[in-house]
Amino acid sequence: MKSLELVREGAVWKALRTAVRSFVRDRSGSVAVMAALAMPVLIGVTGLGVEVSYWYLTQRSMQNAADSAAIAAATNGTVNYSAEAKAAAAKYGYVHGANNISVTASNTAPCPSGGANCYSATITGYVPLFLSQVVGYRGTATVDGSQQTMLSAKAVARLDLMPREYCILALGTSGIAFGTNGAPKADLTGCSIMSNAGADCNGHNLGADYGDAAGKNEGCGIVQRSDVPPLSDPYAGLRDNLPADPCGGKYPQMGTADFPAANTWNGTVTLPAGPKNVCGDLVLGGDVTIQTPAEGAILIIWNGQLYTGKKPSGRTMSTNSGSALTIVFTGTNGGYIHSPSGDGTLDFAAPTTGPWKGIAIYQDPNLTTGVDISEAGNTPTWKITGMVYLPHASVTLSGVINKSSNGESCFGLVVDNLLINGTGSILSTGGCAAAGLDLPTGTAPTGRGTLVM
Known part of the structure; x- marks a missing residue:
């Protein structure tokens, strides 16, 4: 009996082992179980891949808009650059302030080549999350109560800087340095x-x-720019070419009893190649023709004016063919006039070589009084080829400035401040290279913006 029970017990265990082995070996249904377990992960990974592609396309679109906005800001180059950038971004569908979109611009962005005068545009926006949340991604920001991812794009551009020559430069740095009075x-x-x-x-x-x-330009020029970097004085260093004062403190003024006859010129006056110094006023007693060596001459008037006479007897100072002249006014501040005056005519051309090349009239930049000119071009009439340099003068241009009779079509004017009155005009331009004059040159913004980053 006992042996029968043992036989039966062994059979049961054998049957049980067989059943367990069959169960373990049976693979039916396992794929479905594994698929069920892996499905959330597969959905999340697939969703994340789709969303990353969407983010990339959106960010690429943002970058194109930012590039366009930066170029537009740089091309504008004025105080309205930011509005120009936002308008360019809006064309791509990125409207500042709409749908949580932000478009910002700067005109002081660092440039890759140095400096901080580039233009930048930055666009920031948000995209909603979809299936990526299945794998636990919660985005980078909460917007209107939902989890979203922030995307942004930035571009930097600069305005192509091209050399620009100026025939008029106003050096004054406050208020209005260049203006008109009904012209x-x-x-x-x-x-x-x-x-x-x-x-x-x-x-x-x-x-x-x-x-x-450099400040605000209101209506001056066919093409008008504001906020242009100021230009330094290009001619102040020429003062180093002046000799020491030879006058011994004596500067006779016209109309005084001791005014010397040598300070009144008539007819043809021949000047040497070196400086010709005149102490005090120089008066034209009649029409004067200046004859110089081919390289020109320098007439230096110390603490005095060049007086051409009153109507109807205004006189002319001119250079003959082959001659050239620079007139320098220097001395000390005080009760002196350091400029041309009178109702006559100045008709001369500046030298084309040497240290004073291209300079027709030069007021010492150390002079700050007695330098203003109330009716440039009229008293006296200016027929000048070359640069008239009056760095601390307030000048009113009232007449027509033409080229000299024996010179090229070239005129330049540097002042502290200038008012153009009535019909003031400059008729002589385009020949400064032949006249030896290097006009004041800046790198004012022109052309079109270019991406640099």
Whole structure:
């Protein structure tokens, strides 16, 4: 009996082992179980892949918009650059302030080549999450109560800087350094102007090719720019070429009893190649023709004016063919006039070589009094080829400035501040290279913005 029970017990265990082995070996249904377990992961990974592709496409679109916005800001180059950038981004569907989109611009962005005068545009936006949440991704921001991912794009551009020559440069740095006073017939065609402060040409752009201002430009020039970097004084260093004062403190003024006859010129006056010094006023007693060596001459007037006489007997000082002249006004501040005056005519050309090449009239930059000119171009009439340098002078241009009879079509004017009055105009431009004059040159913004980053 006991043996039968043992036999039966062994059979049961054998049957049980067989059943367990069969169960373990049976694979039917395992794929479904594994698929069920893996499905959330597969869905999450697939969703994340789709969303990453969507983020990439959105970010790429943002980058294109940012590139366009930065170029637009740089091309604009004015105080309105930010509005220009936002308008460019809006064309791509990125409207500042709409749908949590932010478009910002700067005109002080660091440039890769140095400096901080580039233009940047940054676009920021958000995209919602979809299937990526299945794998636990919660985005980078909460917007309107939902989890989203922030995307952004940035671009940096600069405005191509091209050399620009100015026939008029106002060095004053405050207020309005260049302006007009009712000048509907003024004509500066072929001339570009630069103000180191503001510029205001009410009602008439003067016909100047370009008008640039370090401050705000209101109406000056056919093409007008504001916020242009100021231009340094290009001619101040020429003062180093002046000799020591030879006058011994004596500077006779016209009309006084001791005014010397040598300070009144008539007829043909021959000047040497070196400086010709005149102490005190120089008066034209009649028309004067200046004859110089081929390289020109320098007439230096110490603490005095060049007086051309009153109407109807205004006289002319001119250079003959083959001669060239620079007139320098220097001395000390005080009760002296350091400029041309009178109702006559100045008709001369500057030297084309040497240290004073291209300079027709030069006021010592150390002089700050007695330097203003109330009716440039009229008293006296200017027929000048070359640069008139009056760095601390307030000048009113009232007449027509033409080229000298024996010179090229070239005129330049550097002042502290300039007011163009009535029909003031410059008729002589385009020949400064032949005249030996290097006009003031800046790198004012022109052309189109270029991406740099």
